[in-house]
Amino acid sequence: MDMVADVKCYHCGWISGRVAGRKGAPQHLWAFEARDGSSTPIVPGKRLHCARCNGPTFAEDLRSRLLAEPLGAVPVRTAVAA
Numbered sequence: 740m741d742m743v744a745d746v747k748c749y750h751c752g753w754i755s756g757r758v759a760g761r762k763g764a765p766q767h768l769w770a771f772e773a774r775d776g777s778s779t780p781i782v783p784g785k786r787l788h789c790a791r792c793n794g795p796t797f798a799e800d801l802r803s804r805l806l807a808e809p810l811g812a813v814p815v816r817t818a819v820a821a
């Protein structure tokens with residue numbers, strides 16, 4: 740099953756794109772899909788950084804690609820003042 744997860748910034752919350760790959764496949768067979776539509780292979784041991792602030796990122800909301808919205812529709816999540 741093809742899976743995707745958002746790549747979100749720890750510092751600013753920006754979603755730079757998403758990682759995509761087959762469930763159970765080794766990390767090097769997964770790819771990073773940027774918001775601009777470009778795709779690059781994941782390099783084991785090399786971290787992805789935020790496209791906005793260069794901060795550290797994490798993968799969030801792992802889901803089937805069938806349930807994922809088109810890449811251009813990745814929601815922009817912004818901080819909400821309390």
Ligand SMILES: [Zn+2]
Binds near residue numbers: 750752753789790791
């Ligand atoms: Zn950031």
